[in-house]
Each structure stands twice: as structure tokens, then as C-alpha cells.
Amino acid sequence: xxxxxxxxxxxxxxxxxxxxxxxxxxxxxxxxxxxxxxxxxxxxxxxxxxxxxxxxxxxxxxxxxxxxxxxxxxxxxxxxxxxxxxxxxxxxxxxxxxxxxxxxxxxxxxxxxxxxxxxxxxxxxxxxxxxxxxxxxxxxxxxxxxxxxxxxxxxxxxxxxxxxxxxxxxxxxxxxxxxxxxxxxxxxxxxxxxxxxxxxxxxxxxxxxxxxx
Numbered sequence: 001x002x003x004x005x006x007x008x009x010x011x012x013x014x015x016x017x018x019x020x021x022x023x024x025x026x027x028x029x030x031x032x033x034x035x036x037x038x039x040x041x042x043x044x045x046x047x048x049x050x051x052x053x054x055x056x057x058x059x060x061x062x063x064x065x066x067x068x069x070x071x072x073x074x075x076x077x078x079x080x081x082x083x084x085x086x087x088x089x090x091x092x093x094x095x096x097x098x099x100x101x102x103x104x105x106x107x108x109x110x111x112x113x114x115x116x117x118x119x120x121x122x123x124x125x126x127x128x129x130x131x132x133x134x135x136x137x138x139x140x141x142x143x144x145x146x147x148x149x150x151x152x153x154x155x156x157x158x159x160x161x162x163x164x165x166x167x168x169x170x171x172x173x174x175x176x177x178x179x180x181x182x183x184x185x186x187x188x189x190x191x192x193x194x195x196x197x198x199x200x201x202x203x204x205x206x207x208x209x210x211x212x213x
Contacts, residue, residue, distance in 0.1 A: 001030040002188050005169040007157055008108070009040035010094075011087040013066040013077070015166040016116045018178040019108060020075045022168075025181040029188050035108040036101060037091040038154045040165050046158050048213060053084045069178065078119035085123040090114070092146050093128070096137035101149045107135060 006022065008015040022033070044051050052062040063079060070077035090111050094103040114131055115122040132141065139146055157167070161174060168175040168184050173194075175184040187194050 001032060002170055003032050003034070004184075005034045005036055006108075007036050007038050007153075007162055007165055007167040007169065009038055009087055009165045010090050010111050010115050010122075011040055011084055012165045013062070013116060014178045016077070016112045017066065017069055017073065017075055018166040018168075018181060019112055021073055021178070021181055025185050026188070029185070031188065033105065034102045035094075035105060036153050036157075037094045037103065037150060038157045038162070038165065039088070039091060039150060042151075042154045043158060043163060043165075047163050049163070051084065076117050078117055080115055080122040081120055083122075085121075087115075087123075088150075089123070089125075089128045089141065090131075091150055092141040093132055093135065093137060095149045095153075096139040096141040096143065096146050097135050099138075101153050110135060 004026075006019070008019065010016070026033075040051065053059045063083075067077060067079075094107055094111055095101065097103050097107045110131070114127070120127065160169070162169075162176075164176050166177065168180065170184070170188065173187065175181075175187070193199065
């Protein structure tokens with residue numbers, strides 16, 4: 001049995017779409033999954049990147065594309081009333097419902113659908129309180145230990161070389177993005193391409209030009 005860690009932030013529509021497609025991508029494969037919340041904004045900041053929603057023309061394209069992708073995979077999706085938003089409360093709630101820096105699939109599903117179905121304000125304080133009442137977390141989401149878990153998850157993700165969400169991790173290998181699900185499935189099925197030089201030497205290619213920041 002293979003174990004997959006699904007690193008996510010509910011702010012990402014691609015993470016939502018990948019979450020909804022993951023069972024299909026893993027169908028017929030013996031596996032288990034751990035769901036780990038991370039703070040995408042902190043990952044972007046570490047690597048000196050802007051998020052897709054922070055670049056005006058890319059923002060428009062992203063929202064068009066995710067609606068198209070949702071249609072293609074028959075996943076309900078309605079944009080929240082504003083985006084981006086502050087996901088900290090939702091991420092901490094996820095961890096408060098779990099343990100050891102992870103949460104289960106049900107909690108992850110509830111939080112993703114809170115954001116990406118219904119078209120409401122994902123960061124609304126009253127909605128967060130209602131969600132907390134629904135999920136009945138074992139710990140308080142604002143507990144210092146819960147906050148520390150989110151930071152630890154994010155720091156550990158950065159240390160592993162995770163630069164975006166969703167990232168699926170298995171056997172120490174990283175598969176980034178919704179469009180990596182077919183690659184993940186092929187890897188889990190033992191495709192020998194993953195032992196080829198195309199995979200192994202990708203990180204060895206020299207950079208011809210490095211832009212100044």
C-alpha cells in the first residue's frame with residue numbers, strides 16, 4: 001500500500017478540484033491519504049512569488065480556467081463572493097479537528113465546499129463560527145498549539161521543496177497541481193518512466209540566464 005500526503009490550502013481552487021478528483025485518480029490502487037493544511041501565502045512569500053490572483057490578467061484567466069475545469073470534471077464550483085481571502089481561520093479549524101498536523105477527508109471536504117460551493121463569503125466570521133459548531137473540533141482553533149502546527153506544516157513543506165498547492169507527496173516524490181494527477185497515478189502503477197533520466201536528471205539542467213529580482 002502506498003501512502004500519499006495531500007498538501008493543501010483551501011484558498012486554492014486547483015487544490016479543491018484536485019481533492020474532488022483524487023478518489024478517481026487513485027481508483028483501483030491500494031493507498032492511504034493524509035490531508036495536511038499549509039499556508040500557501042507563506043510558501044509564496046518564501047520563494048518570492050506572487051499568487052495567481054495577485055497578477056491582474058492571470059487572475060482573470062485563472063477564474064475562467066477553473067470554471068472550465070470544474071465543468072469538464074463535473075465538479076460543482078461557485079466562486080466565493082471575494083477572492084483571495086484570509087484562509088487562516090479555516091486552516092486552523094482543519095487542524096483543530098485532527099491531530100499530528102493532519103485532518104481527515106471529511107473535514108477537508110467540508111472546508112473546501114464551504115469555500116468553493118454556494119458563492120458566499122469564505123472568510124465571514126459568522127460562517128466560520130457555524131462551521132466550527134458543525135465540526136465540533138477537539139481543540140480550539142485559536143489554541144497556540146494549533147497555530148504552531150500550521151506553521152510547522154508550512155515550514156516542513158518548504159523544506160521538502162513544496163512551492164505550491166495542491167502537492168501530492170509519495171515516496172519522497174512531489175506531484176504538484178491538478179494536472180499532475182495522471183502522473184501520480186502512473187507513478188503509483190509502477191510506470192518505469194519514473195526511473196528514467198527524464199525524471200532523474202530534470203533538476204541537473206543548468207540555467208542559461210538568471211533574472212535579477
